Amino acid sequence: MAYNTSKKVVIVGGSLGGLFTGIVFGAGIAFYLMIPPIQEAMKNLGTSGAPIVDFLEQYDGTKTPTLTADGIQYLNKDGSIKFTTGGDGITAQVASWDLLYNILRANFDGGHEAGYVAAPPEMEGDGVANYVSDVRVTDLTEVDELVEVGYESVDGRKGALQADIVIGADGPSSTVRKLLLPEVERTYVGYVTWRGTVKESLLSDETRTLLGTKSCIAFTRGSQVVCYKIPGLKGSLVPGDLFANLVWYQNHDQAELKRILTDSDDVSHKYSLKIGKIDPKVKEEQGKVAAAIFPPQLAEVWQKIESPFIQAITDSLTTKSVFMNEKVFLVGDAVATLRPHTSAGTSQAAMNALFLKKVFDKEGGMSIEEREKTTVGWATFAKKLGVQMGNLSQFGDHPMADNGELSSKM
Ligand SMILES: Cc1cc2nc3c(=O)[nH]c(=O)nc-3n(C[C@H](O)[C@H](O)[C@H](O)COP(=O)(O)OP(=O)(O)OC[C@H]3O[C@@H](n4cnc5c(N)ncnc54)[C@H](O)[C@@H]3O)c2cc1C
Known part of the structure; x- marks a missing residue:
């Protein structure tokens, strides 16, 4: 950790947003609440983007390599x-959620999973x-x-502590945002x-070769499927160890959503299902749809995925990200839940x-007002872009779609 503020910082949420922020402050307590369905599910996502590369260049003392990708193939x-x-x-760097989380934990508090990413050497002035x-x-x-932060542990113990700065990095259903701006839904x-x-x-030579170093995307009416390689177990970049990561967007009305989010134990969920918990009947139906509408290579990937999971796509956008006389700030998905088409959440x-670093670093040169305008302004733009991309691919006629006779009837 490079930057040590003398202020006491409490970070609510210990996922990627909380860790990025904890690292720039170089001190603080991250309150982390494990919600298994999301966390397990997120192990399987790929993530890339210029700000992540910038961040890692500045703050990653482990210098862990990620995967290089270079473009898109429309099928x-x-x-x-x-x-x-x-x-x-022009290339992009791709990590899995798992790899990025372990890199950030190594930099924040010395590491998470044994034998994954080793902690960097301590630096003078670390918090x-x-x-x-x-x-x-x-x-x-x-x-x-100060701000008093009240909390409850899983075994029911209650407590409170005081902080100079509180960061709401608690995701799309943010408690911090709900407490301070309950009207945002x-x-x-x-x-x-x-x-x-x-x-x-496990894939055929043909499919592995097609995937190569590019994302493959196929559109049919009401459906989009994206597939690309991400690092393998424990961040392995060895050919053969990599994972093909498949993301399939499909329309479901509220009644259908309720049905598919009812798990194999007949328990109903709101936004996602734990890996391995999809009702086998639902999984079988999806297999038939995939076989009918996907290009054969992507149908092969889908068919070989043992335990798919479901994540409902949701929108949220805050109108404000600074509260309590500039002592509480929102970051990440608590600011805006961006549609995954934008690849912009992380x-x-x-x-x-x-940006927070620029505000709190004496030489950073960003005022709280500028930070607020840029944070909410950028989120508003990215959210709008995601809505347009989603509306076109799911409810419109995408110019890259191949709406064959069969697919248009699905
Ligand atoms: C299934 C899925 C796929 C995604 N795919 C991509 C992708 O491909 N590319 C990309 O860039 N982004 C993707 N995203 C988004 C990306 O993961 C997030 O934008 C990124 O992790 C930043 O999120 P965050 O840390 O702000 O919030 P989250 O990751 O949602 O973390 C919030 C954390 O806060 C904790 N928390 C919640 N309430 C409380 C509370 N009251 N007290 C304490 N802790 C609390 C939660 O348990 C969680 O750990 C995906 C997200 C999901 C769910």
């Missing part, structure tokens, strides 16, 4: 390539970082120059992503942390 239904981008020397699991923040009260947008990974060595969290 026809028969598996042929309609259009390709890339090959012009003290405590990562507290299984604690849910429940209240915030302004007490003169999180809404379902009419479609979900089905997701999953499969080790590339980038937003990294960018929000970099």
Whole structure:
């Protein structure tokens, strides 16, 4: 950790947004509440973006390598390539959620999973970082120059502590935002992503070669499927160890959503299902749809994914991200839940942390007003872009779609 503020910082939420912010402050206590369905599910996502690269260049003392990707292939239904981008020397770095989380934990408090990412050497001036699991923040009260943070642990113990700065990095259903701006809502947008990974060595040569170093995308009416490689277990970049990561956007109305989010134990969930918990009947139906509408290579990937999971796509956007006389700040998904088409969720969290650094670093040169305008302004733009992309791919006629006779009837 490079930057040590003399202020006491409490970070609510210990996922990527909380860790990016904790690292730039170089001190603080991250309150981390584990919500298993989301966290397990997120192991399978790929993540990339320029602000993440900027962040890691500045703050990652472990210098852990990630995967290099270089463009997109749009596929026809028969598996042929309609259009390709890339090959012009412009590349992107891709990590899995799991890898990025472990890199950030190594930098924040010395590491999470044994034998994954080793902690960087300590630097003079590093702050003290405590990562507290299984604690849910429940209240915030302004007490003169400080904020009192009330919390409850999973075993029911209640407590409170005081902080100079509180960061709400607690995601799309943010408690911090609900306490301070209850009118902001999180809404379902009419479609979900089905997701999953499969080790590339289990794929046919044809499919592995097609995936190469590019994302493959196929559109049919009301459906979009994206597939790309991400690092393998423990961040392995060895060919054969990589995972093919498949993300399939499909429309489901509220009644359908309720049905598919009812798990194999007949328990109903609001936004996501734990890996391995999809009702086998629902999984079988999805397999038939995938076989009918996907290009054959992506149908093969779907068919080989053992345990897919479902995530409902939701929108939320705050109108304000600073509260309690400039002592409480929102970052990441608590600011805006961005549609995954933009690939911007993790980038937003990294960018929000970099802006906070500019505000609290004496030489940073950013005022709180500028930070607020940029944070909410950027989130508003990115949210709008995601809505347009989603509306076109899910409810419109996408110019890259291959709406064959069969797919248009699905
Ligand atoms: C299934 C899925 C797929 C995604 N795919 C991509 C992708 O491909 N690319 C990309 O860039 N982004 C993706 N995202 C978004 C990306 O993961 C987030 O934008 C990024 O992790 C930053 O989120 P965050 O840390 O702000 O919030 P979250 O990751 O939601 O973390 C919030 C944390 O706060 C904790 N918390 C909640 N309430 C409380 C409380 N009261 N007290 C204490 N802790 C609390 C939660 O348990 C959680 O750990 C995806 C998200 C999901 C769910």
